[in-house]
Amino acid sequence: MLCLIILNDYVTSLVPKDGPLLGNMYKEIEDFLKEEAKNPIPFFSTTVLLAPICEEVLFRGIILNGMLKNKIHPIKAILFSSFLFGITHMNPWQFLGGILIGSFIGFIYFITSSIIDCILLHVFNNAFAIFTMFFFMKNEETLSKQKNFNFWLILIISFTIIMGCVFLFKKRRKK
Template sequence: MSQVPNQALPKYRFDWKGAAALFFGGFVPAMALSIINVLMMMLFKVNYQFETWYMVLLNLVMWSGAILSFDYFICRPQTGKHLRFNFSTKNLSTYLLVFPLMLGVIFIAEFFTSLIPISGPVFGPLYEYFSEMMEQLTSSLWGMILMAVLMAPVFEEIVFRGIIQKGLINRGYSAKAAIWIAAFLFGLVHANPWQFVGAVLLGAAIGYVYERTKSLFLAILLHMFNNALAAVLIYVGGTESFAEYFGISVYLLLALGLVLLGVFYYLFTYKYEIHHSE
């Protein structure tokens, strides 16, 4: 994948209008598909809501609709150009730095997630509902790979890093503020406290790498890396927890994460010169 020339990339801005375009662009086709399913239930007594192919289709129309809506209603009117991103690859040195860095953040995120209660009058029922949803999602191997390992990284990185984070920077926000705002919103869409914490930390790490390298391709790869590790743990060990699978303390996992993050953040930031045109 080659570097997209700087002048070819649209300088769109992200504000409340952009947020509305994303929300309604995703909501309308998702609602239309849901209405079709309700009609099928009424007419033919069939419910596709929990079928893997239906969930794949629902994710596809929702995220595609959001991205196309932002392109048509925001990007083109603001810039006169259609939505484009830099999907350039980087040399091997970059990958050898960012993947261990990401693994460190994954370990740290698991530690903080482990501190959130899973029982009690508030968290108990919520965790039970979340666990049932995850069990449903992981019941189909091909569905989980398609949705979690392939589709989610592509669509979510385009929206949260490519559109929101970059759009906020184009609007005048500092890179640090844009990274954390996009990461916070990324956490919110996961709609449960256990994924929220990890998603914010992982989103901030991916956002930082994206801001420095300008490569959305690299951001997508890091997201795929995280989701693929979770998928492997689930199907090999029946858990998403590294600490549980390897039988180690979450505090040891935290220590390993801090070492990985500290070492490879230092190398990435100060020892490796990143070449880009923006």
């Protein structure tokens, strides 16, 4: 999951953060998050506990599970539920992240049929995002100069994710 979070961060960093439309939207989201971060306990509990439970029950437990039970091809079902998951986040950065992370968690649901696994992965993703957000807010000047993604790191991470998915898929086939 950590590899996917890093890959997700790279992919979403490709979406522009400036310009008349996206620049204003990004600034509003950034201001909103900074304001919410002033009350860390409600912000953390909503983002790291409540949202993952509600979102996973809806998108994996109801939508994806329902599509799989109705014999819709797993790839179509996973991508559709991930697309809906991304759309509900209502901004281009989380839309891409929602599709990427949602597809991975959907795949995990398809392999394990465990909503608890999906909730725990989502909790980990959101907790990691919150902790890095607090870290970046405190070290913004230093880190803005170092935000260079290494091609080889992304390649290795992508390979690790693919191999992990292949391993899980083979494990499911044995059952």
